[in-house]
Amino acid sequence: MRLEGMKKSIVVQDGSKVYASMGNKPCNLGCIYCFVNAEGYPGAGRVDTQEGLQQLIFEIEKEENIKIILPSHDVELFLVKNWSEELMKLAEFGLFIVISTKLSLDRGVPPRNWERIDQLKRIDARLKSNNNALLQIAVSITRLTDWKEIEQFTSSPEERITTVQRLSEAGLAVNIAIRPTLPFVPREEFEELIARTAPYCESYLTSPLYLTPKMKSYMDKRYPGYEVELFRPAFMQGGTEIETVNTRKTMDMVKEIAAKYNRSCFTRSGPAIEHAISLRS
Numbered sequence: 350m351r352l353e354g355m356k357k358s359i360v361v362q363d364g365s366k367v368y369a370s371m372g373n374k375p376c377n378l379g380c381i382y383c384f385v386n387a388e389g390y391p392g393a394g395r396v397d398t399q400e401g402l403q404q405l406i407f408e409i410e411k412e413e414n415i416k417i418i419l420p421s422h423d424v425e426l427f428l429v430k431n432w433s434e435e436l437m438k439l440a441e442f443g444l445f446i447v448i449s450t451k452l453s454l455d456r457g458v459p460p461r462n463w464e465r466i467d468q469l470k471r472i473d474a475r476l477k478s479n480n481n482a483l484l485q486i487a488v489s490i491t492r493l494t495d496w497k498e499i500e501q502f503t504s505s506p507e508e509r510i511t512t513v514q515r516l517s518e519a520g521l522a523v524n525i526a527i528r529p530t531l532p533f534v535p536r537e538e539f540e541e542l543i544a545r546t547a548p549y550c551e552s553y554l555t556s557p558l559y560l561t562p563k564m565k566s567y568m569d570k571r572y573p574g575y576e577v578e579l580f581r582p583a584f585m586q587g588g589t590e591i592e593t594v595n596t597r598k599t600m601d602m603v604k605e606i607a608a609k610y611n612r613s614c615f616t617r618s619g620p621a622i623e624h625a626i627s628l629r630s
């Protein structure tokens with residue numbers, strides 16, 4: 350799979366201007382559906398080098414009316430050295446910040462060490478005191494069982510659910526990203542995932558499933574006969590259309606289950622944080 354023309358880092362989602370910085374170095378958590386390791390993936394505005402951070406700050410400063418920043422949009426943020434200091438620098442802009450993770454934020458067991466959550470609380474407090482902005486953490490949990498087949502080095506779903514509880518108890522805005530939304534996960538598994546996380550989150554996110562070469566090989570072996578369609582992510586306007594598995598029915602199912610718990614379900618980060626903002630106003 351070769352990606353071309355993927356350079357847009359600013360998009361407007363439902364009237365909100367969103368800046369997303371992407372990774373230009375492969376993330377090593379090994380999710381087989383992820384396209385950050387694909388040939389031609391250009392990356393932009395990485396924040397884990399001084400130059401990358403400066404570039405990001407420069408682009409945010411020159412662009413008017415940005416409302417939301419998604420730093421390290423396509424790379425696991427907590428692999429970034431000095432992520433906390435760098436987020437704190439971005440907090441000086443007083444813009445809304447959305448981060449996402451597939452890792453436990455506990456540094457070791459035992460004893461439990463939730464220092465990362467304390468750091469996030471400080472960043473959120475800085476944002477609140479600066480323009481009444483907000484930090485939202487999207488914890489990605491695609492399924493509860495057999496996750497290692499597709500996410501080799503992430504934390505387990507159980508560890509991620511514990512993290513979600515701790516983030517919520519710390520008063521932080523939490524969103525659960527059931528993305529990519531896997532069309533082969535049985536309804537009962539989504540029912541359990543949502544029942545266990547709804548008390549601790551404000552909303553859910555769903556998405557299509559990118560058909561990377563590894564994901565294609567997995568689907569061909571395990572779930573042949575799936576429906577393929579072309580999809581162009583918001584941040585790839587003008588770029589390559591990506592082959593995806595049609596997951597609309599599954600996304601609708603997740604939305605329907607989330608509604609039973611009075612939780613909204615979105616397909617894009619912009620509206621999800623707008624929702625978090627509306628809950629606080």
Ligand code: SF4
Nearest residue numbers: 376378380383423424
């Ligand atoms: S953690 Fe995120 S960026 Fe890293 S491989 Fe998985 S999906 Fe890709």
